[in-house]
Amino acid sequence: MPVFVHFLAISCSPQRTFAPPNIQSSIVKYMKIAVAKGDGIGPEIMDSVLHIFQANQVPLEYEFVEMGKWVFDKGYSNGMTPEAQQTIENLSILFKGPMETPKGKGVKSVNVTARKTWNTYANKRAFQTLHGVDTVFSKAGIPIDLTIVRENIEDTYGGIEHMLTHDVALSRRFITRPGSLQVIKYAFEMASKNGARRITCGHKANIMKITDGLFLEVFYEVAKEYPHLKADDVIVDDLCMKLVSRPNEFDVVVLTNLQGDIVSDLCAGLIGGLGFAPSANIGDHICIFEAVHGTAPDIAGKNIANPTALLLSGIAMLRHLGLMENAAVIENALLYTLESGVHTGDFGDRSTQSVNTTQFADAIIANLGKQPAHLARPILPNKPITPTSFKLAENPLIMSKELENEIIVGVDMFIESSEQPLAVAEKCLLHTGDLFKLITIANRGTQVWPKGSSFTNLVNQYSCRFESIGDAAVTQTDIMELYKRLMKDFKICSTEILNMWGDKKAYSLAQGQ
Numbered sequence: 068m069p070v071f072v073h074f075l076a077i078s079c080s081p082q083r084t085f086a087p088p089n090i091q092s093s094i095v096k097y098m099k100i101a102v103a104k105g106d107g108i109g110p111e112i113m114d115s116v117l118h119i120f121q122a123n124q125v126p127l128e129y130e131f132v133e134m135g136k137w138v139f140d141k142g143y144s145n146g147m148t149p150e151a152q153q154t155i156e157n158l159s160i161l162f163k164g165p166m167e168t169p170k171g172k173g174v175k176s177v178n179v180t181a182r183k184t185w186n187t188y189a190n191k192r193a194f195q196t197l198h199g200v201d202t203v204f205s206k207a208g209i210p211i212d213l214t215i216v217r218e219n220i221e222d223t224y225g226g227i228e229h230m231l232t233h234d235v236a237l238s239r240r241f242i243t244r245p246g247s248l249q250v251i252k253y254a255f256e257m258a259s260k261n262g263a264r265r266i267t268c269g270h271k272a273n274i275m276k277i278t279d280g281l282f283l284e285v286f287y288e289v290a291k292e293y294p295h296l297k298a299d300d301v302i303v304d305d306l307c308m309k310l311v312s313r314p315n316e317f318d319v320v321v322l323t324n325l326q327g328d329i330v331s332d333l334c335a336g337l338i339g340g341l342g343f344a345p346s347a348n349i350g351d352h353i354c355i356f357e358a359v360h361g362t363a364p365d366i367a368g369k370n371i372a373n374p375t376a377l378l379l380s381g382i383a384m385l386r387h388l389g390l391m392e393n394a395a396v397i398e399n400a401l402l403y404t405l406e407s408g409v410h411t412g413d414f415g416d417r418s419t420q421s422v423n424t425t426q427f428a429d430a431i432i433a434n435l436g437k438q439p440a441h442l443a444r445p446i447l448p449n450k451p452i453t454p455t456s457f458k459l460a461e462n463p464l465i466m467s468k469e470l471e472n473e474i475i476v477g478v479d480m481f482i483e484s485s486e487q488p489l490a491v492a493e494k495c496l497l498h499t500g501d502l503f504k505l506i507t508i509a510n511r512g513t514q515v516w517p518k519g520s521s522f523t524n525l526v527n528q529y530s531c532r533f534e535s536i537g538d539a540a541v542t543q544t545d546i547m548e549l550y551k552r553l554m555k556d557f558k559i560c561s562t563e564i565l566n567m568w569g570d571k572k573a574y575s576l577a578q579g580q
């Protein structure tokens with residue numbers, strides 16, 4: 068029996084409270100979180116942020132875990148030790164520095180592995196004008212205050228890729244209804260809670276009608292539950308143009324994974340660069356807070372990196388944990404420091420001397436308690452979230468209601484061939500049997516048989532669509548028999564079953580079909 072998961076649960080809960088030695092007050096409750104310093108500039112910026120937290124007496128205790136490049140090098144293929152995984156699953160919160168993915172070793176990014184393993188389905192990235200960080204928009208007096216919510220698990224980030232022939236690579240792109248629902252629901256809930264005026268879905272559903280079409284369909288389904296929010300959609304290329312010309316028109320934007328990755332880096336550029344872009348990876352049980360930027364190997368070990376993005380991620384984590392007062396005091400000190408012109412080498416007034424990472428953190432510490440002239444955060448009391456214990460006995464299966472009227476009506480056979488389309492068709496037609504007819508042959512998604520153009524360049528891999536005669540239901544065994552017949556003439560690289568739901572085709576047409 069599938070377990071239906073409620074999509075509304077959007078917060079993760081730290082497990083326990085701790086009262087470590089050396090605490091300042093007997094009423095302070097310490098929550099414990101996992102911290103991974105990361106690679107490259109990671110340790111430098113993490114130390115600076117934790118130093119600021121310590122100066123503000125943030126009631127957190129840290130358990131440092133082993134993750135990153137050096138863990139790959141020790142032979143752990145997922146970039147983290149089993150102990151690190153256990154600690155993070157126990158504590159529910161991971162504050163992490165950037166981590167390097169070793170190149171050319173066939174290993175996957177530990178950053179992506181962490182997000183996927185713990186189902187942190189929403190990546191929230193907030194971009195706001197920071198006074199003291201000059202940009203084209205700040206100079207033009209155009210304020211930016213927008214949040215990108217990027218789907219964090221699916222899409223091409225599964226990295227499920229194959230060479231179909233020596234010339235043809237294929238990447239599988241998964242967009243699922245439950246996965247889309249989780250992230251879109253989170254985006255609406257967050258937008259509603261924060262009093263957003265508009266929520267926009269960025270997509271490419273005009274081209275990817277089934278995958279992005281599903282994401283967009285779910286967006287408008289969820290929108291019905293939030294009638295007070297203005298919900299609309301923009302095609303992603305148009306969205307990029309609009310974001311760089313009129314960013315102040317947008318408020319919350321939700322996108323699929325790859326498009327969200329690109330658009331959020333674009334937005335980082337709008338507010339001054341990667342050094343100012345924080346991110347929160349939100350799941351129902353485990354949340355990960357990290358900067359958007361990477362390990363910056365070109366400046367690692369020099370103590371010149373800008374810790375702001377990681378600090379902003381840490382501030383978002385404090386708010387997530389209900390540590391509102393600490394978050395506001397630290398953010399005000401950061402804003403005050405930026406306003407006063409203190410800057411690391413990557414931003415600010417080049418005619419004034421830059422400070423290093425440690426000096427930047429020290430300046431923030433010296434400004435704790437000060438109010439910035441712009442965007443001062445109200446000081447609300449801390450309300451640490453009630454710790455609850457979490458243990459999952461089995462993997463949650465997230466699925467929507469099963470369809471009753473699904474039938475198989477055909478198959479796409481992806482075959483290797485360097486022959487002309489007509490020759491491929493003639494061979495296919497020998498093997499259709501009594502149940503199937505050959506409908507179309509496409510090359511790189513463009514129809515080349517029965518109609519086509521001799522101007523279409525070919526590669527050595529075709530997709531041949533066989534549909535059942537009269538759209539009658541066929542079985543997987545029927546498809547296996549067709550497969551065996553075709554094998555006599557072709558190497559079959561891959562297959563996709565063609566399903567019908569009622570009178571709706573659950574597959575796309577080839578271009579020109």
Ligand code: NAI
Pocket residue numbers: 108164165166167168178341342357358359360361362363364365366371372373374375376413
């Ligand atoms: P990157 O973000 O590390 O660096 C791009 C440019 O921005 C560099 O010139 C760097 O010096 C500068 N930069 C980045 N952060 C900065 C900061 N805080 N202060 C001042 N300058 C800063 O991107 P790159 O070079 O593409 O990736 C390097 C490594 O980081 C790769 O191994 C990549 O896989 C990894 N990476 C890790 C991420 C994560 O842990 N979430 C995210 C992105 C990349």
